[in-house]
Amino acid sequence: MQAHRQADRGAALLLVLWLVLLLAGLVAGYVLTARVESLQGNGVARALVADEAARAGVEYAASRMLEQDPERRWAVDGRPYRFDFEGVPVTVMVRDESAKIDLNGASFDLLSQLFQALGEPRESADRLAGAVVDWRDPDSLTQPTGGAEDADYLAAGLNWGAKDAPFESVAELEQVLGMRPALYAAAAPHLTVFTGQALPDANFADGVVRKAMGLPEKPAPIDPQAAPLPGSGTYSIDSRARRSDGRSVRLGVVLRMGGNGLPGSTYTTLHWQAGGVAR
Numbered sequence: 001m002q003a004h005r006q007a008d009r010g011a012a013l014l015l016v017l018w019l020v021l022l023l024a025g026l027v028a029g030y031v032l033t034a035r036v037e038s039l040q041g042n043g044v045a046r047a048l049v050a051d052e053a054a055r056a057g058v059e060y061a062a063s064r065m066l067e068q069d070p071e072r073r074w075a076v077d078g079r080p081y082r083f084d085f086e087g088v089p090v091t092v093m094v095r096d097e098s099a100k101i102d103l104n105g106a107s108f109d110l111l112s113q114l115f116q117a118l119g120e121p122r123e124s125a126d127r128l129a130g131a132v133v134d135w136r137d138p139d140s141l142t143q144p145t146g147g148a149e150d151a152d153y154l155a156a157g158l159n160w161g162a163k164d165a166p167f168e169s170v171a172e173l174e175q176v177l178g179m180r181p182a183l184y185a186a187a188a189p190h191l192t193v194f195t196g197q198a199l200p201d202a203n204f205a206d207g208v209v210r211k212a213m214g215l216p217e218k219p220a221p222i223d224p225q226a227a228p229l230p231g232s233g234t235y236s237i238d239s240r241a242r243r244s245d246g247r248s249v250r251l252g253v254v255l256r257m258g259g260n261g262l263p264g265s266t267y268t269t270l271h272w273q274a275g276g277v278a279r
Helices: 002-065 108-117 122-136 150-155 170-175 181-190 207-212
Strands: 077-085 088-096 234-242 248-257 267-278
Touching (some): 002 077, 002 088, 108 122, 108 181, 108 207, 122 170
Antiparallel strands (some): 077 088, 088 234, 248 267
């Protein structure tokens, strides 16, 4: 009888020990989950802070471009402006959209010169420029120096042909026959579809565009005390916010200043691209 009681007590003790271990495991799992969720929440919160700081950069730039006082208006030649938003450093650059090469307005020669300025060989640059013109023109005739119409896309194994209509976005350039990802990434910052101009405004153009135009890459020195030149009213804004923990957000937008019919509107957003959160 005594032996049975001892055995029962031993079994009960083992059961209690197993229950204690099970509860300890559950508690540890809960603590770990809570910790992970806390870290994730903190990460999301930090990303939101960086995102709002970058958005503040866009809004601040827009307010500066609407300034009636020339002395307070920001220059639109791509120079950096820096400020802190709630302790987060923000860098903003504004460039007049007219400083870029318009995919729908530029000539074959200007497009070829742009691709050459980006390191493309002359023959390849001519072929790409012809393909760009063939993409946007309404006919089915290939450019004399080479280009790409529907048959060329079919021969390359692509299930689309030349659009035969104007570019609606710079991103469309990726679909043009012969365009490579690396070349597109290099060309995109210098291109637009929002001006329709045959030539960019050299007063605001960067070195690559000026080189494509046959001008010195560096413009004449600007008097830092002089008021900025008035712009066209359509601007690219690059806003970057970076927290002390390394998290950063980049926004690239194109704004056309002025009301758009909506109550209280001061600009129209033509393009908005978030560069994402990075560490």
